[in-house]
Amino acid sequence: MKKKLLAILITACMLFALMPITAGAAAEALVIKLAIGSPTLSVNGSTSAIQKPFKLNGTTMVPLSVITKAFGAGLKLENNKIITLSYNSTKVVLTIGSKIVKVNGAPVTLTAEPKIVNGVTMVPLRVIVSAFGAKLTLSGNQITINGVKANASGTSTGSNTGGINSDAGKTKVGDSYYGWTMNYPSDLVLSYQSDNGSATQWASAQDDRRVSVFVDDVDQAYTREELRDHIIGYFAEDEFAVEKKTLTLGDLSVERIISKERNGWYFDNRAVQVGNRIYFFAVGVKADSRDKLDAYQDLLNSFKPSFAANDVSLKDITKVKDGYMTAIDKDYGLSVALPVDWHRDTEAATPTFQSEEGFLSFEVSSLSAGDTAQAWLKRIHEDLQEEFQPEYLRNINESTIVLADGIAQVLSFEYTLDKKNWKKVHDVLLVAGSHKYEINYYSWNEDASAGDALYRKIVGSINIDTNYIEKNFSELEDSEELEKLTVQKTSKKYGYSIKLPQSWKSDQKDFEKEDILYSIPYGIFEINILTDFSASDYASSAQQFYSTDADMVKLGAQLRTNTTATLGNGLSAKKIVVDFTKSDSPQTGVYYVIEKDGFTYVLSYVIMQASDTEINRSKLEEVINSFAFKN
Structure with a gap:
């Protein structure tokens, strides 16, 4: 449970993880040039015509096609107003007419909203470019963006529900x-x-x-x-x-x-x-x-x-009854009744649904011999208290709920990321046959009683075809055991090795490239190789960058320490610790800078302060201390 909870909440870290002098993992380098009021776009020297960018309330607005075509970002449009951009492991969600942009689920408030102008969708430039890890430079009305092409573009899928024209006597x-x-x-x-x-x-x-x-x-x-x-x-x-x-x-x-x-x-x-x-x-x-x-x-x-x-x-093909619809995922043998304003995340690998009121996810894993739902609940309860700072949790309790397929154990609690805004979570655990079923329900409803009532109605409606699961799903190991195991990664080009937990995964994992990025349950982890900065230059630039850069000032960046440290294998490193106190979820970044044979190695992690516990930090420091140069 902790992995899914924190993975949804920490993604704001992605905006602040990189020091300004690191570069993104280069599949294909991009140099994009455009200008406010100019109809010309240049991508790596190739020009094309676009609708003129303009400024709105201080925000630079550009045609959406600049993002999709230049960066190769995937695009999905829902209800003709919700725009989802996919760029490697990053997702940016914008809504026509709304100033709220979500970057990997983390909300960012802008001064201007996406809008349609002369039939062209215009979107805010800086927040998207920053989320993609690119660098934006302004010189008067001239805009230069340095970034990289996406590894792959997003796709959309549909479903076939069969014909309807076999109904005799129906002409409408x-x-x-x-x-x-x-x-x-x-x-x-x-x-x-x-x-x-x-x-x-x-x-x-x-x-x-x-x-x-x-x-x-x-x-x-x-x-x-x-x-x-x-x-x-x-x-x-x-x-x-x-x-x-x-x-x-x-x-x-x-x-x-x-x-x-x-x-x-x-x-x-x-x-x-x-x-x-x-x-x-x-x-x-x-x-x-x-x-x-x-x-x-x-x-x-x-x-x-x-x-x-x-x-x-007249044949009625409505899917709504009394304000609810029944969402069916045949691949997972799942059906659930949801309010009509909820929608499915079609890009999620497992069944996922959300609205302004809440979020629902569903996962299946194998049941180990001798394990029970009660034992599973106990482990999750213990992990939750180990993985969150105590002051960020409250009202933790255990209960049960009756589902169509049996009695499920429930761990309910409230959490906060900023000690101001609290949200409620119900982690529902069901054991049936040889499988475990985990249903995570997150309530965004400010009215606690209304939120609990909606949770009971939605989760209580869930029906799982357990016979289908038993026939079609075999051994599905969850992350509990993987977190105890490590794998040694090596780079021949840059001559180093490092041990990572087996549960980590990433889209930027080619260790023969300059940049490695892992999004992990309680933060992110990176390795960046620099050739144009020494370790001392890197460390000396930190103070000025965090105190003068406009974006860092807005995030309340505070350089806590800039010292030297010795890693577990005896390597000497510059150590930089930065707090981001004004972000939606306050975070801390830790950077270790090592120099060897003309290369500067930056090992860093960014962690939410809500999950900056001794156990989480020790896991990350253990990874850092495993870094070694090959003889």
Whole structure:
């Protein structure tokens, strides 16, 4: 449990881990140049045209494509407003119209929000560049960014839920919760439906024709131009409009944009707003001419933002009942009832769901001989108290909850990262057959009684197909045993070795490169090799950097010590300790700087002060002290 809890909470450390004179692990070096008010972007000397960057409330705003194309970042768009950027192990989540940006789950408040300008999504530059570990330099209106290309881009996945056109007597389809109806797309099958049903798509067997209906709730009336921007928000990168107009269909005023992708798809896109709800509905065909869209005009024209429950010809495909939806993960044999505003993290390897009210995760592991849920609970309870400073925990208690598959043990507690804001956690442990099931429920609800009631309703609805798990999941070792084991890593190029816990993993783990980065349960660990700074130069620059750099001042960086230390193997090192007192989760960074044969080796870790316990620090210091040069 401690690993999942702290992994979710400590990721703010990623923003502050690097000293300014270290470089990122270079897959492909990037030099990006652009300027406020200029339509020209240069990436490694290659220029292209972009919408002009501008400043808003002191924040530099750039087109989203600058980030995705230049850095190779993965992109996912949810509900036409939630943008998730994936860059190696880093995730940055932005929301159109919100000043809150989350970097690996840690919230950062900006002075300006992402927005759509002339059909182009403009996003704040510095917070994203910093999260990607790149360096941003300003000279007047000129902006230079030095960074590296992502190792891989994010992808998106869908699911196939089968056809719906086999229902005899049904000529219409609709959603009673979202309140819409249209004629049956009888030549297509339902190829995707989101957990709450707000996104629905039909496709042909050859996937050369598609019909989509997306529903978005907004907080105000949109102008015609804003509705058109809403449509454009669904465009692919290479998609462009060939027609824009307003249609009058009965008493409805509908915005329409016909668009084309360069890969041969044409789309008839439409949007209508009723109250605070926007309905986007579209037809796409892969064809040489837009004339192929004509066959679907009757279907599109039949769309109505209403649902007649007494119409026997109408099939209701809603997934919502009494404000709840049933989310199903067939791969894990899991079903759970969730409020309609919760959403699934489609990029998570295990079932994960979240909303503004809470967070739910689900994991399966093997049951060791003789182990029990009660013994498991005891271990987690002991680990929790060892891994958190006492003043950051309160109201720890043990209980049980009845699930469809048995009685589960529960460890509940409240935690804080800043001694101001407290959150509640329920760690639910179930043993069934030869497997252990761990359900972590995090409550963000400020109303404690409402949060507990929601927890009981959601977790109490969980149903696990344990027979499916027994047949398809075999030995799944959890991290408890791995934490006791180590592995020796070596670098031939830089001539060193170091022992790391077997439970650690990283996307930057090539020890023949200059930079190593591990995100660990209670912080991060790094190794950086420098060729242009001596150990003494590095140490002497620390005081000035932390006291004068604007970002460090904002974080309340305080240089606690700048001394010398002797590692366990007798190596002499400069030791720098820095506290970040004003970050959302106060942290401490510890840097050991060693010089040998023209290289400067920086071994560092950043740890949340909430988890800066003797046991956690001793684990990290043990890793540091295992560092040795090869003879």
